[in-house]
Amino acid sequence: MMFVDTHAHLYLKEFDADRPAVVERAFQQGVEQILLPNIDSTTVEGMLALCDAFPRHCFPMMGLHPRSVREDNESELKGTEEWLGKRKFCAVGEIGMDLYWDSTHVAQQEVVLRHQIALAVRYGLPVVVHSRNAIDRIITVIRASGHNNLRGVFHCFSGTPEQAGEITSMGFMLGIGGVVTFKNSALAGVVSKMDLQHIVLETDAPYLAPAPFRAKRNESAHIPLIAGKVASLKGVAVEEVAHITTENAMKLFHLG
Numbered sequence: 001m002m003f004v005d006t007h008a009h010l011y012l013k014e015f016d017a018d019r020p021a022v023v024e025r026a027f028q029q030g031v032e033q034i035l036l037p038n039i040d041s042t043t044v045e046g047m048l049a050l051c052d053a054f055p056r057h058c059f060p061m062m063g064l065h066p067r068s069v070r071e072d073n074e075s076e077l078k079g080t081e082e083w084l085g086k087r088k089f090c091a092v093g094e095i096g097m098d099l100y101w102d103s104t105h106v107a108q109q110e111v112v113l114r115h116q117i118a119l120a121v122r123y124g125l126p127v128v129v130h131s132r133n134a135i136d137r138i139i140t141v142i143r144a145s146g147h148n149n150l151r152g153v154f155h156c157f158s159g160t161p162e163q164a165g166e167i168t169s170m171g172f173m174l175g176i177g178g179v180v181t182f183k184n185s186a187l188a189g190v191v192s193k194m195d196l197q198h199i200v201l202e203t204d205a206p207y208l209a210p211a212p213f214r215a216k217r218n219e220s221a222h223i224p225l226i227a228g229k230v231a232s233l234k235g236v237a238v239e240e241v242a243h244i245t246t247e248n249a250m251k252l253f254h255l256g
Contacts, residue, residue: 001030001224001238001239001242001243002030002032002242002246003029003030003031003032003201003223003224003227003242003245003246004031004032004033004034004035004200004201004223004245004246004249004250004255005026005031005033005034005035005201005202005203005205005220005223006035006128006153006155006175006200006201006202006249006253007035007037007094007128007153007155007156007175007177007202007203007204008034008035008036008202008203008204008205008219008220009036009037009039009043009204009205009206009207010022010023010034010036010050010058010205010219010220011036011043011046011047011049011050012043012046012206014206014217015206015219019050020053022219022220022221023050023054023057023058023220025219025220025221026219026220026221026223027057028221029220029221029222029223029224030223030224030242031220031221031223031224032057033057033058033059033249033250033255034054034057034058034059034220035058035059035061035090035091035128035249035253036050036051036058036059036060036061037061037063037065037091037093037094037128037155038060038061038062038063038064038065038093038094039064039065039068039094040064040065040068040076041075041076041079044062044079044083047060048060048087059089059090059253059255060087060089060090061089061090061091061092061093061094061128062080062083062084062087062089062092062093063080063091063092063093063094063095063116063127063128064076064077064080064095064112064116065094065095065130066095066096066097066098066109066112066113066130067098067101069105069108069109069112070105070108071105071108073108073111073112077112077115077116080116080119081119084119084123084125089123089125090125090126090253090254090255091120091125091126091127091128091152091253092116092117092119092120092123092125092126092127092128093127093128093129093130093152093155094128094129094130094155095112095113095116095117095127095128095129095130096109096113096129096130096131096134096138096155097109097110097113097130097131097132097134097137097138097141098130098131098132098133098134099132099133099134099137100132100133110137110141113138113141114141114145117141117142117145117147117150118145118147120150120152121147121149121150126150126151126152126153126252126253127150127151127152127153128152128153128155128175129152129153129154129155129172130155130156131154131155131156131157131159132156132158135154135159135163135167136163138154139163139166139167139170142170142172143170150170150171151171151172151173151252152172152173152252153172153173153174153175153200153252154167154172154173154174154175155175155202155204156175156177156179156202156204156208157174157175157176157187157190158179158186158187159190160190161190161193164190164193164194164198168195168198173198173199173200173248173252174194174198174199174200175200175201175202176191176199176200176201176202176226176230177201177202177203177204177208177210177226178203178204178208178209178210178211178214178218178222178225178226179208180210180226180229180230180233181210181211181214181225181226181229182210182211182214183211188229188233191230191233191234192233192234196230196234196236196240196241196244196245197244197248198248199230199244199245199248200245200248200249200252201223201226201227201230201241201245201249202223202226203218203219203220203222203223203226204218205217205218205219205220205222206218206219209222210222210225210226210229211225213225224238224242227241227242227245228241230245
């Protein structure tokens, strides 16, 4: 079986002691591609170094994370745009809005989101959307942008069946990770009703490790655990989940 981890931050400090071993463990579990979303200008160097070390397996994104948005974002956005013009990336991400911790910069987050959507359209790339406590607002922004050909994934989806329907009706995928394995997770009920054609798998490593590793460091090698839970919820073989979600990721991110 072959898998794609569509969202992992393996360049962060949590992996400094054993990063090559973490990547190798992923390969051993059939995770052949690992997509790395950027956070801001401070993470670009480490992210690209990892991709250069594993060029056939690790693929970078470029974007400004909503939790890195401040009053003045001109320098960060300029850097994002410059990188998109000089190197190949698989997506514009991680972008979006996060109203969970703080809504101080909500207006700036929306402006930055609109700007990065425009960059994705300009460079013909999908977007990877962070939408914590902001799903409906982001759907409104995307629809209002008028870019009907824009595609992407709502990373770490945790919304309702109705929101899932809205997102997929726009041609977007839903990123399903370790939360689906948590005991009494509402996401499990939503996933059971989803069509596999709308799902990609992710870890969000080092965060949100699936059961039985919850509260421990997450890593890409845990993707088969997530796939197994999705297979159980859908009543299909894990091989079918691996095949369909991998095909979805390959097509969306033009992995080849």
